[in-house]
Amino acid sequence: MEKLSGYEFWRQKLKSAKYIVAPMVDQSELPWRLLSRKYSAELCYTPMFHAALFVKDNHYRKESLVTCDEDRPLIVQFCANDPETLLKAAQLAEPYCDAIDINLGCPQSIAKKGHYGAFLQDEWDLIEKMVSICHKELTVPITCKIRRFACIKKTIRYAQMLEKAGCQILTIHGRTREQKGPLTGLADWSYIKAVKESVNIPVFANGNIQYLSDVERCLKETNVDGVMTAEGNLHNPALFNGISPLIWDMSLEYLDFAEKYPCAMSAIRGHIFKICHHALQTHVEIRNEIANAKNIEEFREMVDKLKKACQVRDLKQLFSVYISSNLPLPYWRCQPYVRPDPNADLDPEKKIERDKLTKKRAAERNIVGLENISRKKLKRMLKNPNKNFLTPTRQVYVMCTNSEINCLNPRNIRCAYEFCKPCCMKKTREETLDCAGKDFYF
Template sequence: MPEAVAVPSATQPGKQATNGTSAGGLPVVDTIPDLDSFPPTGTPIHDKLASWDFYRSMGSPRRVVAPMVDQSELPWRILSRRYGSDLVYTPMINARLFVDEASKKSRSKYQEVNFNRSCGEEGAEVIDLANGSEQDRGEGSSTDTDRPLLVQFCANDPQTLLKAAEVVQDRCNGVDLNLGCPQHIARRGHYGSFLMEDWPLIFSLINILHINLKVPVTAKMRVYDSVEKTIAYARMLERAGAQIITVHGRTREMKGHKTGLADWQKIRAVKQAVKVPVFANGNILYPRDWHDAIETTTADGVMSAEGNLYNPAIFADPMPAEATPMFPMAPALPFPSITAMANEYLDIVAALRTPTAGSAIKAHFFRLCRPALEVHRDLREMLGKSRFDPSKAGEARIESYRAFIAELERRLKVDRESGKYDQPLETPLPGSVSFLAPPPVSADGKEVEDAHRPRYIPHWLAQPYFRPPLPVQEGEAGDESRKARKERVKETKGLTEIRDIQTEGEEKLEKQEMDLAKAEKEQGQGQDQGRDQAATASRPRSENGDAAAAATTADGAARPEKKARVD
């Protein structure tokens, strides 16, 4: 294996760029390392496709489903491909957990959950869902695929990342490095967007994969406040060996209720500055938004995350010219039936041999069914109690979810036939106003009166989710707002809310990281204890057989005073 390349210090002098303004209104200046201060890209040890040849080998994908923790799992990838997605990523995988040396048992479990190789379906060219196995495509058989596929890892150690990527390289088209996760868990684990201050480390992470893997490496980044720094950052990723760069047009601070609009102009600037393909990420809420994104950014593909979760047919193109069971109000409203889509997803889950995490199913349904659950709020509890039974096979594993969808469909049929919801309600139901009557401007800043951005979509159709900003209120207004929140919590006590599953994937991964840290600590303590025992056995004995009073190490040197272990 080639030695790691020498990379410049993060504090090495370079260009300066204005990076927004300080609280006092003065410009904040960042130092940008010179591109030439980084080593040459280097030549891979394996013959593999690069840049545009790699992009074309995957069919020149334009519609891309993002890597999403506990959400872009195998059945969801299959469902998304059926409705127009050209390329799909796995959920983000923690490289350190994936090759955990502290515990073989926990490593095996984490690998099976996050990229199951034993069933032979993840990364398969052909999956026959008639019997849940990979076979040659046969006439009349129900076949799907898990290609093209990029496997995404988060990491902060090049050797660990390489070891993890080598496990999956034969079951995917490429490996992606997560440089965009803005969540607390990424800060604590020092990965994702929290590497943005350490360009030398990022260069090493990408370059070691570029040099040593059999498949290409790609990267997904966030932007800086400064356009200049954003461009320099992307060029550094390209020099490190990234063959495709995905640009999420939001900064690290733009998340949750502070998400705001992605900056398509910064994505366009990156596209014009690098020579490799670029995917644009951000502001994809309506089925036609990806066309606007390509036109504005000139990107080579468009990635959707939340837009896909709330409507897995967001990339469906062309839409049916008339109504179908899946698109009952097409072509006027190009949005799929919630229950038809949910049942198709369950069909895939039941047919696969690869187990699907119950947490993934539940999270998908809370998002997909969100509009209907705003009207039929009591059904949240039924969904919250639904379970995936891994001890059973096929339909038996998901019967509680089928029962939930059947009851939801029964109620939605009554709603459709009543005609009550053909237009917005004069008096919206509590909690549903922000959903049934979305804001007058969509995420890309365009008026929703545009033909493909209807202001009203009936609650039985999958549709965009508008995350409301948190109001800044003080004094009596703030007190009244807090009182209203308490009342809402009281009214919905015992029910599962959409916000309850927003961080479920993050919390799940955080627990796994904490378990790994605990195992490593116990392993280290065990090694310390073993060394102490070996040293004690080798000490000279006094006449009464006790260890000599003068403590020595195994090699006879004076033993230093033992200090408390710091992890």
């Protein structure tokens, strides 16, 4: 069967999908994809898989790529920095999906350390080889997910290079590699529009999608073929339906899928935290219990407990909490989380609290005598003051100086002759010498 490409592939195989669930590390697993499909998602991506591990580790491969007949159309995403390794991984995955995607957009520190994702975007020759070899050798199309450059012309040239190399669908995030964490900010759709106008393959937009109205606005403003969402989907998997269900109903639906198609407890816990994020800011004690849940039944119990906690409050109290939260909907409804702007003006009282917290953390660092310690390690150290969390300095061993036999043992630091223990013992015996450091006296 001839391999479809470009718009032919998008229309026939992907059924002209425009509502798309993004690839998310440890979060777009099978139960979540099925829940999203139930609420109008038309195309889903797997979590990002590490190509080298996928090739070498059979257990990792089986645990990662779990799918079923209802889980189509499906695109499998890999991160890689070697064309041959990527090809081998893609060939193992292609029987179970409709396309293979290359992650060229991950901006996290793990991607920088592993040399993949957005940290490859300056190595066009390498990227071109990876796309080209997959385009030529695979039986399914190759697609790419990228982030924009600061320069719009460079972003366009980048997209055109990928198209020429064989990319059949391009997803572009409207943020740069540096826009992450507290510096996330807004995605710039003008870059996405410019890319769409400069290539002849389907383009998906990513960034700033929190409600169905954002999807429709993005389609209209950029003229893209589909819109992808990650965080918006995590907080409300019914986003593409344009509704905001009760958080406990959505959580229990997800747990039903997770029970039918088992997955990692860490993934389940992450989803419950995301769905119930706003409610858990009010009911903090239940948040701690969810963090310690060990199986699906315990998660169900915690969700039910959260439901009762929300319902037992009298309406007046609920209304006051809702008003003070500045949320567009009551906190027991699925809705997006908006990161606070670190540059926004704070109320005087909040600014004082923030300054106090900053001073407190600085004082805590002075107590332990470390300036660059992470907050996570600092908390562990303060909670367990008798435990040594400091990484010991690795000892550098000096080799034995016995040149007669070319000894490869480490030298004993107390030996008067700078020998290892066996060589020192032999020397002192044969030559009737003393070694005070080793207590050898002849």
